[in-house]
Amino acid sequence: MPPCFDIPIPPGGYAWWYLDALSDDGQTGLTIIGFIGSVFSPYYAWARRRAAPKGADPLEYCALNVALYRPRSKRWTLTERARAAVSRSESTLAIGPSSMSWDGSALEIAIDEVTVPLPSRVRGTVRVHPRFLGDRVVLLDAQGIHRWRAIAPLARVEAHFTHPAMNFCGEGYLDTNSGEAPLEDSFTSWNWSRAGLKGGTVVFYDVLRRDDSKLGLALRFDPRGASEEFAAPPASRLPRPGWGVERTTRSDPGHPASLVRTFEDTPFYTRSLVRAQVLGEGVTAVHESLSLARFRAPWVQALLPFRMPRVSGPKGGRVA
Numbered sequence: 001m002p003p004c005f006d007i008p009i010p011p012g013g014y015a016w017w018y019l020d021a022l023s024d025d026g027q028t029g030l031t032i033i034g035f036i037g038s039v040f041s042p043y044y045a046w047a048r049r050r051a052a053p054k055g056a057d058p059l060e061y062c063a064l065n066v067a068l069y070r071p072r073s074k075r076w077t078l079t080e081r082a083r084a085a086v087s088r089s090e091s092t093l094a095i096g097p098s099s100m101s102w103d104g105s106a107l108e109i110a111i112d113e114v115t116v117p118l119p120s121r122v123r124g125t126v127r128v129h130p131r132f133l134g135d136r137v138v139l140l141d142a143q144g145i146h147r148w149r150a151i152a153p154l155a156r157v158e159a160h161f162t163h164p165a166m167n168f169c170g171e172g173y174l175d176t177n178s179g180e181a182p183l184e185d186s187f188t189s190w191n192w193s194r195a196g197l198k199g200g201t202v203v204f205y206d207v208l209r210r211d212d213s214k215l216g217l218a219l220r221f222d223p224r225g226a227s228e229e230f231a232a233p234p235a236s237r238l239p240r241p242g243w244g245v246e247r248t249t250r251s252d253p254g255h256p257a258s259l260v261r262t263f264e265d266t267p268f269y270t271r272s273l274v275r276a277q278v279l280g281e282g283v284t285a286v287h288e289s290l291s292l293a294r295f296r297a298p299w300v301q302a303l304l305p306f307r308m309p310r311v312s313g314p315k316g317g318r319v320a
Helices: 042-051 298-306
Strands: 014-023 029-036 062-070 073-081 086-088 092-095 098-102 107-114 121-130 137-139 146-163 165-179 187-197 200-209 214-221 227-229 235-238 247-250 258-265 269-278 281-291
Touching (some): 014 121, 014 146, 014 281, 062 258, 121 165, 146 187, 146 214, 187 247, 187 269, 200 247
Antiparallel strands (some): 014 029, 029 062, 062 073, 086 092, 092 098, 098 107, 107 121, 121 146, 146 165, 187 281, 235 247, 269 281
């Protein structure tokens, strides 16, 4: 099943398409997320409150997030744009000057963004070549209004950037999430990770819902596209970063996970590179922890505009 950028999204809902990749030499990491109804947008949150109970238009709150991690530097972009700067079809999502396009066999991401808080250009093209397309949809909540699908659990990624000037190739992963309500209305926290195995990819999802029920998912994809659940290994606690968000992952008994690098450390979210052992194999995993209890806090909401500038109009005039 291809990315399907034209899926219906109700008022107050969201969809995102997530890519991560690690270079073959292990020195460079990349994540790209295309948001419709940006789930972490303070502007969308404020609009939903103003428009309650009918909800706000998700197409008014879209963004392409690019994070490029090199050994001694990082570039981060997350500029939010309104409906006038967004277009989409089944195969294409364009947000301002950047776009995601599916040609039937590969996803091409054209990037032309500006970093925050210090402005610098991020411009380049990333091509994602799936080994296969996944069609398994996982419901993350009991009501079935939040969904996750691994589009390409195994993929080859080619990245060519002019700003900064660099190229790399590596293994990658592509998925999508969508929902009909804000994340913070349904969940308290989650930990997610994906790691490449010699015989495929493994994904762990550990979700704590607001009613205190839990979802624990351990899913293995083989190189032919088949997927199967397996008994999740024990939870392995990682050190808390500077903002103190709790983060745990999964690793075989007797082999606790270890932190390689913290890519992102924010008041409510972390992204990390982790070493662990899964199904008897040593792996390097991309890991995320999300505290939606923290995200709901007014002091966190007040900080978000400094990392998420918003522009309006098709040419990107900045909103005051």
